[in-house]
Amino acid sequence: MNSYIRLFVIIITIFITFIQSISPTMANRNESLDEHVFLCDSVRYQASNQIAKGYRAFIVSSIEQLSRILDSSYNFLNQNNQQVIVLIFSGRMPTAKEIVESHKIYAYLAIQPYALFQLNRSIRENKRLVIFSEDDSELFFSRKDKICFFDVEDSFPNHIESSFTGNISNDLVVFNIGDYHDSDHKISVDTVPILFNSYTGKLPNFFLTKYPEDIGLFKEYIGNKKWNTAEVVLDGVPLDGVSWKEMKEMTSYGKIHTFKHQICPQKDGFRFSPDVFQFNRINSYETKIFHASSKELLDGLILYLDFRKNGDNLLDKEKVPTYSKLRYVKDHERNWCADFNGQSDYIDYASGLDIKNNLTLSVWVKPDNIYGDQSILGKGETLSVKFRDGKLLFTSPGIKDHFTDSIVVNSDEWQHISYVFSANKKLRFYINGVLIGEQKAAPVTPTNNSVLIGTNIWDEYYHGKMDDLAIWNRSLSDDEILRIYQEGIVLTASEEEHRYLLGVSILIMFGLMVFGFIYIKGSNFIDNLQTKDQGIRHFRKKETKVLPTLTPFIQLLGGFKMINRDGNDITSKFSTRRKQLFILILLSKYKEGGISSRHLTDSLWPGYSSEKAKNNRSTQMKRLREILDLNTGVSIDFRDKTWCVNIDDDVSLDLEQYYQLKSKIIEEQYLHISDVELLLDIVEKGSLLLNLNEIWLDDFKSHFEDKLIDFLIPLFENVEFCEDHNRIIRLSNILFIYDPLNEIALDHKVRSLVHLGKSSLAGDCISHFSKIYQQYYNQPYNSSVSVILDQRKS
Numbered sequence: 001m002n003s004y005i006r007l008f009v010i011i012i013t014i015f016i017t018f019i020q021s022i023s024p025t026m027a028n029r030n031e032s033l034d035e036h037v038f039l040c041d042s043v044r045y046q047a048s049n050q051i052a053k054g055y056r057a058f059i060v061s062s063i064e065q066l067s068r069i070l071d072s073s074y075n076f077l078n079q080n081n082q083q084v085i086v087l088i089f090s091g092r093m094p095t096a097k098e099i100v101e102s103h104k105i106y107a108y109l110a111i112q113p114y115a116l117f118q119l120n121r122s123i124r125e126n127k128r129l130v131i132f133s134e135d136d137s138e139l140f141f142s143r144k145d146k147i148c149f150f151d152v153e154d155s156f157p158n159h160i161e162s163s164f165t166g167n168i169s170n171d172l173v174v175f176n177i178g179d180y181h182d183s184d185h186k187i188s189v190d191t192v193p194i195l196f197n198s199y200t201g202k203l204p205n206f207f208l209t210k211y212p213e214d215i216g217l218f219k220e221y222i223g224n225k226k227w228n229t230a231e232v233v234l235d236g237v238p239l240d241g242v243s244w245k246e247m248k249e250m251t252s253y254g255k256i257h258t259f260k261h262q263i264c265p266q267k268d269g270f271r272f273s274p275d276v277f278q279f280n281r282i283n284s285y286e287t288k289i290f291h292a293s294s295k296e297l298l299d300g301l302i303l304y305l306d307f308r309k310n311g312d313n314l315l316d317k318e319k320v321p322t323y324s325k326l327r328y329v330k331d332h333e334r335n336w337c338a339d340f341n342g343q344s345d346y347i348d349y350a351s352g353l354d355i356k357n358n359l360t361l362s363v364w365v366k367p368d369n370i371y372g373d374q375s376i377l378g379k380g381e382t383l384s385v386k387f388r389d390g391k392l393l394f395t396s397p398g399i400k401d402h403f404t405d406s407i408v409v410n411s412d413e414w415q416h417i418s419y420v421f422s423a424n425k426k427l428r429f430y431i432n433g434v435l436i437g438e439q440k441a442a443p444v445t446p447t448n449n450s451v452l453i454g455t456n457i458w459d460e461y462y463h464g465k466m467d468d469l470a471i472w473n474r475s476l477s478d479d480e481i482l483r484i485y486q487e488g489i490v491l492t493a494s495e496e497e498h499r500y501l502l503g504v505s506i507l508i509m510f511g512l513m514v515f516g517f518i519y520i521k522g523s524n525f526i527d528n529l530q531t532k533d534q535g536i537r538h539f540r541k542k543e544t545k546v547l548p549t550l551t552p553f554i555q556l557l558g559g560f561k562m563i564n565r566d567g568n569d570i571t572s573k574f575s576t577r578r579k580q581l582f583i584l585i586l587l588s589k590y591k592e593g594g595i596s597s598r599h600l601t602d603s604l605w606p607g608y609s610s611e612k613a614k615n616n617r618s619t620q621m622k623r624l625r626e627i628l629d630l631n632t633g634v635s636i637d638f639r640d641k642t643w644c645v646n647i648d649d650d651v652s653l654d655l656e657q658y659y660q661l662k663s664k665i666i667e668e669q670y671l672h673i674s675d676v677e678l679l680l681d682i683v684e685k686g687s688l689l690l691n692l693n694e695i696w697l698d699d700f701k702s703h704f705e706d707k708l709i710d711f712l713i714p715l716f717e718n719v720e721f722c723e724d725h726n727r728i729i730r731l732s733n734i735l736f737i738y739d740p741l742n743e744i745a746l747d748h749k750v751r752s753l754v755h756l757g758k759s760s761l762a763g764d765c766i767s768h769f770s771k772i773y774q775q776y777y778n779q780p781y782n783s784s785v786s787v788i789l790d791q792r793k794s
Contacts, residue, residue: 033119033130033205034171034255035227038086040206047072057086057206063093074105077128084119086206088143088174089133097137105129111139147172157195167618169238169254175204199249201256227257228279229287232265232272235573237623239292242267255287265290269477297483300474304489307338307467311347314491322450323348333414334364334467342368342463346454359421360472361385362484366414367464374463378456380449385419386460392429394419402427404437416485422475433485434607435478479576487693552633553652558686564632578624580604580694585636586645587700594642603696658682662711671718683708684734705738716748725752740772750788759785
């Protein structure tokens with residue numbers, strides 16, 4: 001028995017020794033360019049002198065410089081079989097490809113796909129010249145997709161993000177230390193790369209410096225160490241702005257490099273799989289990928305008061321407030337809301353609400369005045385969320401007051417305000433969905449005190465109206481705050497429908513007048529269509545056909561959806577922002593032929609600085625193009641200072657199909673029922689871009705829906721179309737999608753149901769209509785089946 005044990009021990013020992021022996025090989029198997037250090041400089045007249053001093057990377061700005069560096073590099077590579085030369089073109093050089101191809105150095109050129117991240121293979125196969133270019137070429141790597149530039153300033157590491165140029169998420173960094181050497185800054189040059197890594201997770205790869213003697217320090221810290229690497233992706237695309245639990249200062253964009261053995265990614269609004277990871281000798285040789293997914297907006301929601309005649313928490317209606325003295329009123333903008341008198345009105349929710357490390361508060365307010373301290377929410381001495389003389393204030397008594405620099409709250413005006421608190425990190429303030437300030441956050445001490453709405457323990461009462469107050473026990477993201485402002489909080493499908501109906505109710509009275517006029521006119525369908533949609537001018541002239549149920553197509557009616565040529569549904573790959581960006585450019589194509597960068601910024605990044613907006617736009621555009629490259633037949637071009645979506649002929653778009661059919665029906669002198677049926681197939685799927693509510697989209701939606709209703713109503717007067725009562729019922733149901741209180745549609749649907757012997761369904765139809773009518777006009781709808789039939793007879 002002992003001999004078996006000894007044999008087992010020997011086998012285990014041999015196995016461990018084997019693993020230890022191969023681990024270094026594993027660690028170097030995928031040796032990457034982004035873990036190497038190169039001295040970098042711009043090409044001068046004598047490039048060979050720079051190479052002799054140790055420079056291995058060069059910024060090339062002209063064809064003349066390229067010719068000089070190719071000659072010097074060829075001689076060097078010929079004599080040193082383990083060395084690599086990197087060239088980075090600083091501008092467009094269309095003839096560079098031909099020059100490199102005709103030069104004898106072409107034999108050393110590393111060509112995609114393997115060279116960039118498998119340097120060992122490149123060296124082994126003698127492909128040791130790497131070129132980054134702005135021009136599209138199969139010979140060179142893309143500079144805009146692989147390299148970003150970082151200028152070290154005297155203020156380093158303050159405002160570190162503003163020192164980047166190019167795409168901050170790119171892995172390779174040209175690190176320009178300039179004359180930082182000679183400054184009196186307290187941070188010495190040998191510690192700068194360490195700090196840069198601790199703040200960004202990136203490694204400086206190309207040291208742009210006039211002091212080649214420093215390369216020893218840089219290589220010692222970066223080039224001669226084995227790093228653990230990781231990246232966070234969302235739908236296969238790197239996620240920007242990720243923080244890390246173990247690295248407090250770091251905000252990462254793309255791949256990170258670290259010596260930490262355990263790492264945990266974090267970002268407001270997202271969850272990660274896995275949520276924590278440990279590196280070891282076996283798994284540290286490859287980059288660890290964390291998969292991100294967006295949290296549902298309701299995740300972490302612990303209190304929601306819509307103030308619809310009471311102060312009940314809609315998340316748990318059985319738990320009523322401990323105390324509530326409040327008046328509820330109906331407002332012409334917000335409907336039902338709470339009205340605080342500023343002297344004694346408040347709501348008391350007993351302990352049990354979990355407010356600890358992270359907190360988000362969202363609320364609509366319309367103060368009667370903005371003077372003094374007015375508390376929105378208080379919880380013992382732990383915190384008070386309020387405003388003071390118009391400035392937003394988040395206070396932890398005895399610790400610190402956080403407040404905005406200027407007056408942002410106005411009296412007698414509805415505003416959406418949000419506070420997002422991350423313990424020991426940041427406190428962010430928002431007005432109407434836009435970030436207006438952020439500060440480093442002091443901690444909040446947990447307490448069992450009650451949550452007070454409208455006051456705090458110092459009797460700092462709020463005076464004015466309040467609506468839709470919600471609290472989360474997590475920090476929401478910028479996109480989530482904007483979504484709440486634009487769409488509200490939807491707990492159930494029926495409430496979502498209610499909000500949609502509320503959004504269109506303001507158009508109903510005017511719409512009824514228009515539709516009534518058309519109905520009274522009672523003329524032929526074709527005669528009623530004398531004008532086309534003047535707001536829609538640009539669409540492809542192609543054969544009209546039914547929108548395919550398979551590939552490839554883009555759906556906008558009934559909600560956004562995209563299927564590529566492979567038959568794959570890639571809709572989930574569009575984040576909220578990328579979906580907004582794509583749809584805005586797409587719709588602009590049909591309205592004006594395209595959209596300018598300025599218009600994009602004003603619509604999607606209002607309030608951002610021009611530089612920040614440009615960086616956000618560039619990043620999102622890059623990610624969007626990566627999605628569209630998935631064999632969709634769709635692309636985005638920028639020409640003549642205009643962004644435009646291009647759609648190949650085999651790709652169908654339902655909105656385009658609709659406009660083509662509508663134009664055909666209007667232009668022909670005779671109504672073809674088959675064409676109308678095809679059009680109804682398209683618009684029957686649902687309203688345009690359902691669940692996407694943006695200010696910049698409102699005009700397009702309203703125009704589309706108004707014109708659609710104007711187009712469909714005269715169909716009721718077409719004799720051939722109305723021969724089929726089931727067709728009339730279908731048309732009525734479609735009109736209700738776009739106008740739930742369309743009385744003309746109700747009239748025709750009820751009469752058709754009665755004609756088909758379905759009087760019970762006709763009664764149910766009127767009953768449903770009456771409930772919606774009562775809800776929005778606060779008065780009964782006085783009609784019945786017999787009344788509608790009698791009106792028709794008269």
